[in-house]
Amino acid sequence: MSRNCHDPQEKGRVCISKVPIFNHLEPDQMEEIHHLTHTITLERGDTLYRAGETSDALYILSTGKIRIFRVSEAGKERLLHILHPGDFTGELALFNESTHESFAEAMENTVICTLRRGALQELMKQYPAIAMKILGEFANRLETAEEQATRFVTERVETRLALYLLELGEEGSSDREVILPMSKKDLASYLGTTPETISRKLQYLEENRLIEQRSNRVIRLLDRGGLAKV
Amino acid sequence: MSRNCHDPQEKGRVCISKVPIFNHLEPDQMEEIHHLTHTITLERGDTLYRAGETSDALYILSTGKIRIFRVSEAGKERLLHILHPGDFTGELALFNESTHESFAEAMENTVICTLRRGALQELMKQYPAIAMKILGEFANRLETAEEQATRFVTERVETRLALYLLELGEEGSSDREVILPMSKKDLASYLGTTPETISRKLQYLEENRLIEQRSNRVIRLLDRGGLAKV
DNA sequence: CGAAATCTTGACCGATCTCAACTTACGTGG
C-alpha cells in the first residue's frame, strides 16, 4: 500500500470526487455517497471478478490500474480495456441481471470503492443527473466497442496500429511522443493481433519514417498525415 | 403505407406499448408518453440518419426493419444490427453529445416514433425505472458488441457462423429450423466476412452433416453439439 | 543480480480475401 496514505477510507473519498459520474455533485452529497461505499485493496495480479461470477456492485477505481479482458470459446484472451483512476466497471452484471462475461485483474496495487446495486439505484432516483452521466459513459463505450469491432474486420493490423498511435497522440503529449500505456503483449491483445505482428508492424512503420521507436514504451510520431493513410 | 392503418398516430400508440423500456408503465402513463412523440414514416431505402449528423432524438421503431451499419475509414460497410419493432436507436448521439457514427436505413416501409432529448430526460426524472431499463438495454448491447469484437479476432469464420446459427436457433423455432433474418450479403457483413466465404462455409457445414440448407433463407440444424465444436 | 516474462526475428503455412464469371432470386413496373 502506498506510503502516502495509510487509510483506504481516505483513498475512497478522493476516488469519489474524481469520478466523472459524480463530479457534478456538491461536496456534502459526495460525502453522502462516500458513506455508501466500501473499499477494497488489491495487489498486482489479484482478480477483482471473473467471467461467470454474479455481482451486484459497481467498482470505482481509486488508485492503480485494472486490466479488463475476455476469454474466447477457444481459450484465447482479448484485452478490452484498462481502467485508470476514476473509471468504473462491473456495470454489466449490475444492470442486466446476469453474470460477468469478462475478467478484471489488478495490474498493480489498487484501491477500489464499491457501491452496491441498491445504493446506486437509490442515488439514481435521488439524483437523475447520475443516471444521465452513466448513460453518457455507456454510450461512449458502446461507440468504442462498435468502432473496434468494425476496425477488426475492415482494417489491416498496420492500419489499426497506426490509428491507435494517432489516438494516443491526440491526448496531450505536446512533443508528438506517445507513451504506450501497456505492454506490447497487451497492446497486441487489445488490437486483436499477436506480439510478433506488433513487433513487425512497428518496424515497418519505422522503416517508412512514420514513427521512431525511442524506447520500449516511447514512440515518436514523425508523420501523422502518413500514419492516417496507412 | 399499410392498408390496416391509415393513421400514423395509431401506429405510434401501438409502438410505445411494445417497447421494453416503457412496458412496465400504466396505460395512462403510456398515453402521456405517446403525446410526447412524433411519428415518421420511411420507405425502403430511405435514410433515418447518417454518420456525422447531429441528433437529439430517440427513435423507436413501430413497424418495419432498419439496418444500422458503419462505414470504415477505408469505406467498407459493416452491419452492426437490425432493428425490429420495439427496438430503439439514436441513443449514442443522444447521450454523449456528439454526432452519429453509424448509418440507419429502412429495409422496408417503416414507422418510427421519435422522442426528443428534453422529453426523454423529463421522463427519466419522473420515472426512474425508465432510466434503469435503458441502462439494462445498453449493458446488453455493450456485452454483445464486446463479445462480437472478441470473436472477430479469436474465432474463425466457420466458428462465428456456427455460433450465430446456434444463437438464432435458441429463440423458438421448435423444429430446429432457423430462418435467416437478413440476406447472406448482410450476414457476411454482420459476421465480418464476405458473401463468398459465407457461401463456402455454409457448404462446408452442410458437407459435414451439421446443417441442411433447405432454401435461401432457411437452414435446418442437424447437429447442435457438432456445431458448437466447429 | 538472476529468473521469468516480454520482445524480436526468421521461416513457414493456411484461412480468407479478391477478382472474375456465371447462376439464381427478387422487386418493380407494365
Add this chain to the structure above:
DNA sequence: CCACGTAAGTTGAGATCGGTCAAGATTTCG
C-alpha cells in the same frame, strides 16, 4: 400477375496478410 432487369448468391483460381512455432535477445521485477 408476369417479365424483366438488377441485386444477391455461388464457384473457381490465385494472392496475401498475419498467425504459428521456434530460438534468441532484452527487459522487468522481486
